[in-house]
Amino acid sequence: MEMVLLLLLKSIVWIVVLLSIFAFLMLFERKFLGYFQLRLGPNRTGPWGLLQPVADAVKIIIKEDIIPREADRITYKLAPIASLFVALAAFASIPVGPPIELFGRTIELSIVNPNAGVLLLFATTSLGVYGITLGGWASQSKYSLLGALRSTAQMISYELSLGLSIIGVLILAGSLNLYDIVQAQERVWFVLLNPVGFLIFFISMFAETNRVPFDLPEAETELVSGYSTEYSGMRFGMFMIAEYINMITMSALAALLYLGGWNGPSFLPGIVWFALKVTLFIFIFIWVRATMPRLRYDRLMSFGWKVMLPVALANLVITAAAVSLF
Amino acid sequence: MTAVFWIAGILAVAGALGVIVAKTPVHSVISLVVNILALAALYLALHAEFLALIQVIVYAGAIMILFLFVIALLTARKDPIERTEGKLEGQRELGLVTAVGGAVLMIAVAASAGLGRMPANEALPSGFGSAAAFGRELLTTHIFSFELTAFVLLAAVIGVVVLVGRRQL
């Protein structure tokens, strides 16, 4: 009973924090994109546009909810919720810091801590395709369907290289538990031992979250807004929240697997180190969006299958050989 | 534990029924995903951690995506497929008999296996159902079947290429 109460409390805190981070992430992204392009970004709502998230939230909640006549109503309503739930479930296994002592008990800073944490993460992220595919299909619109199909093909292609790239880390750590993996990096971060794996993970990360330069599912110049073309109001909002939570999850995973998680010089507490590393990755997401042009779809698919997959396999073989020799 | 069994069990059966009852193919796919996820929860309740997660990764994350593609390729329209009238003679009756027969058989098997007399909390070997235990078994006891799997998968790749044919590529 006590365990369930603790879980409930943690879940509420996590969701509130996660949603606040999401809200300000949107602001920072727009602000930084503005600076990158020598603009000011949002600056009308509060000092430095700090009240923009509030304005956005109010706007998105009171927008009319339009369900197209042709749409498949049940699936149309289900898809954004599925997207959000999958994103939340993936974040549930991310530890945000070392276990802390509070009121004489040890509290783990993650919702769940299963032995096979990495597998749980991959299982949940592999379901991320459903919200997008079903949303695109249910809209019964040409743009939505094209966006959804592109997105699915892209996500499954890069999911392979993502899955193969972390095998190197698993060999080095000898465990599927995220806490163990961080522990194993106390002396040296895995990014130094397995740089090619990190590079593949890093690139696949963008494809998995549908971000620039892999944002073909919602390429606005050709597909209007891809799978979410027909959506409005809070249902659209849920797709957005899911996308940004996925971005945070992937950044956190990159920090946990390759940058030593919360390990760092001891003048800052572990949780701060971890937050800094995640912020770094999120900033790179925004930076890349401001810098890179979108890939052409055939290039994206060939790159995934003919470059990423073979390199990921080669990296795996070389890492395994190196570990078994030394 | 028992609560999880009942909830997941009911969801699994409901999902399975949904697959055949739904009139729109995509709804059938969604029901099947629900069924698969519920089965994964049942595996978890049986301490089979690795199996449960693999169930989600492979079935829900890969094979069902394939199903969605097939449906998008063939019959993407949302309107239900029209039922053809050409029913086989006595199909319904025969189906009923088979279903009842199958149910009786299953109950008989379960009863003879001693359902309800299951030891409640028998001590499991440590690490039971974990990925490490699976890996050890796979690389020692089942090494031959493991290597054979590679050839089955190879055959699948070749099958895809051959089935699709040169003209389409």
Next chain:
Amino acid sequence: MLDQYTGVGVFLAVGALFVAVTLLAGKLLRPHNPYPEKLATYECGEIPVGEGQIKFHIRYYIFSLIFVVFDVETVFLYPWAVVFEEMGLFGFVVMMLFIGTLVEGLVYAWKKGALRWV
């Protein structure tokens, strides 16, 4: 074993609460004024032409079939990676045979042009 995963359920339940609250709040606050033009499928302001469904190229199907094969391969690699150290050279050789067989499949599909996206 199960209690390690209960958290996901609790977390999602709280998430469901958030979804319910925002959707309900929206329902009370937002306008509701549908008319036929608004409910039409969006096609850049034009009257929609034909059905929302288009025929898709079989490539999507080929790629997802090949994906399934390699996804199953990846799944075998996880437990292998975890016990890699204790298995030593034997584990390495066994997995190289496994991966080698599948790379053969990849090369075959590649040479046959199945991985070409035109």
